[in-house]
Amino acid sequence: MLGELRTLDPCTLTDPAALRHLGAVSEAGTVSLDYCLLHLKPDERTLVQLAVGELVGPDEGGEGDPVVQHGALSIAQSAPVPGHCSRRVQFGDGVSLQVSADLLAGDPASGLCGIADSGAKLVADAVQQGRAGHRDYPSNSLALLDPCAVLDTESVNQVPGLEEATPRPGLANHVCSWGEQSADSPRVQLQHTAGEPPKLLHGAAVEEQIDGRRTVLSVVGGDPQVPLCSAETAHIPFGRVAGQVEVAQLVVALPGMTGTDACDYARGLARLAWPSLPPANP
Structure with missing residues (x-):
């Protein structure tokens, strides 16, 4: 239907x-x-x-x-x-x-x-x-790429608490998750999404080049003690509104640790995932 x-x-x-x-x-x-x-x-x-x-x-x-x-x-x-x-x-x-x-x-x-x-x-x-x-997506769109194939599960299993985690794809195959989706559980999520390009929103965010892609690493909420970090990189333009882009978003949660720890793992996983993203200009 x-x-x-x-x-x-x-x-x-x-x-x-x-x-x-x-x-x-x-x-x-x-x-x-x-x-x-x-x-x-x-x-x-x-x-x-x-x-x-x-x-x-x-x-x-x-x-x-x-x-x-x-x-x-x-x-x-x-x-x-x-x-x-x-x-x-x-x-x-x-x-x-x-x-x-x-x-x-x-x-x-x-x-x-x-x-x-x-x-x-x-x-x-x-x-x-x-x-x-x-939607009519171009061949190099993130929407057509299974995020569970972008990030290797063996790499996710190196994250503390996720040694036995297996991938769980979303119904539309725009997101892949490892770990339990609860606040007190370690988890990793790779999502293909769209909207404005990633921004530096607070002092707990930095901009880096990872695999040649501008990447924003950010402790979610801006509090370095919150053990939740995202790594985001823009891809190709999205939709009819100027300035909107597709975005690959990697989130790591490590309860009991710090936002700095979570960002270290997010950075490492992004280094492994970004090379599997399609080129912006195929």
Whole structure:
């Protein structure tokens, strides 16, 4: 029903014009290959972000969530939490497409679940009407490259706590993860994404050349005591908006250690991964 997941354009699954009854709607820019972001302003003081398109497997959904039928598809209604409400458009194979509404500013009682409901119904309609569109990526795009093939698992197994870790690919093959996805577990993730070129956002970030690629190494959040570090490098231009690029993002988390330690491992893994990325000018 969605076609080739690697090239799926999640922005074709929503319709800003159909959401205008909820408030002013605008595109929010690209931060991922896997979901589309919109901003809604129900009133002058309230700003809501709607994320549409992230695919999740059966182990990532909430068991026992209420389900409503919408045509041939069903929509699972997750229980809201403060500032967040999500819905999952469910397919018959255990895969779901997530729609999330998050409050960025304004009144917490701003109808987030109503916005998520409307977004999920638009997705279900688009899918059932055959309107799921696809991006036309060039042959050297990161979107067409499996990140699990870019970073060798034997190298990841050298990271403390990940000696036995095996790769877990994302459903659209834009991300590969090693280790448990919890705050107290060591983990490595390589993601192919898109948006603005990597920037030096704080004093705990440095710019280096790794395999001839400008790379930004950054302790996430800027606190050197936080054991989470990313290594990011820009690739080729992305989409129709000037300045947007594809980005390879490598993240290393080492609970119990420091951000400097995490960056040392991120740097080492980037040195092994970047040579496997396609050339910017094939």
